[in-house]
Amino acid sequence: MLKELWQYVSNTTENPIAKKMGFLSESIAMEARAKRCKQSWGVHYQNCQKAILQASLRSVQKRTVLVLGAGSLHDVPLGILSTQFDRVLLVDLVFLNSARSVAQQFTNVELIEYDITESLARIHIGLPMVDTPMAWLDDLSIDLVVSLNLITQLPLIPVRWLIEHFEFSEQEGDVLGKQLILAHLLYLQSFDGEVCLIADREGVEYNAEGQELDRFDPWWDIEPPKAITTWQWELMPLGEVDRNRSQKNRVGVSFL
Numbered sequence: 001m002l003k004e005l006w007q008y009v010s011n012t013t014e015n016p017i018a019k020k021m022g023f024l025s026e027s028i029a030m031e032a033r034a035k036r037c038k039q040s041w042g043v044h045y046q047n048c049q050k051a052i053l054q055a056s057l058r059s060v061q062k063r064t065v066l067v068l069g070a071g072s073l074h075d076v077p078l079g080i081l082s083t084q085f086d087r088v089l090l091v092d093l094v095f096l097n098s099a100r101s102v103a104q105q106f107t108n109v110e111l112i113e114y115d116i117t118e119s120l121a122r123i124h125i126g127l128p129m130v131d132t133p134m135a136w137l138d139d140l141s142i143d144l145v146v147s148l149n150l151i152t153q154l155p156l157i158p159v160r161w162l163i164e165h166f167e168f169s170e171q172e173g174d175v176l177g178k179q180l181i182l183a184h185l186l187y188l189q190s191f192d193g194e195v196c197l198i199a200d201r202e203g204v205e206y207n208a209e210g211q212e213l214d215r216f217d218p219w220w221d222i223e224p225p226k227a228i229t230t231w232q233w234e235l236m237p238l239g240e241v242d243r244n245r246s247q248k249n250r251v252g253v254s255f256l
């Protein structure tokens, strides 16, 4: 806990909204959980890296690769991408110091803190208007785009923010969640190069005996593109958050 507090003080983000809305503390908590769940999350990270390298094989030219939701970088095969591509652009709302020091080792890797929904500035003041993002669509050197465990996360903090600070109803939150997911899909489809979407498809909660308690759709009822490969991510091993509950998510890879 003390360590997480120290990280909150020592890590900075260029985007004050990201800090205020809770994205920085969420990244710190996620990094701590990744350490605690090293074994089960490691398999998921390896699968993500494999999928990105498969996507890279499909990319005819290798000028620029754009990774959206790069976050901790644990799921990015950075060394290989940096040798394969002229330029590696890693985008997230928040990069912790740990990710910054990894990225610094590569001269052609750029970390960019950016709100990929292009809507948070308005949502932050209670205006639930979702834009279709435009960033990098005019960069014709981008041969590969990876959306990395990001799309289903886009609505979570914004919807919670509007419910807690602006008395939004669950129904209003639901509409915003769907809009954010659809806008990201549309955005990905607007690129000319190869696009690889890695995202969870389903979450299942179990009790201590391994019996299923609940099953939920992280896509807010939006139909995800067909996955060409999937795996189980043991997101919450028993005892991580609750000693009587665990959660596994099915993660899928699509090429758009």
Ligand SMILES: C[S@@+](CC[C@H](N)C(=O)[O-])C[C@H]1O[C@@H](n2cnc3c(N)ncnc32)[C@H](O)[C@@H]1O
Binding pocket: 023, 027, 069, 070, 071, 072, 073, 074, 075, 091, 092, 093, 094, 114, 115, 116, 117, 118, 120, 148, 149, 150, 153, 154
């Ligand atoms: C589940 S994490 C995945 C991160 C990374 N791929 C990993 O596994 O460590 C989701 C990431 O999405 C980022 N994110 C959430 N909303 C975002 C937004 N509007 N713009 C950019 N990044 C965002 C979070 O900061 C977080 O790093």
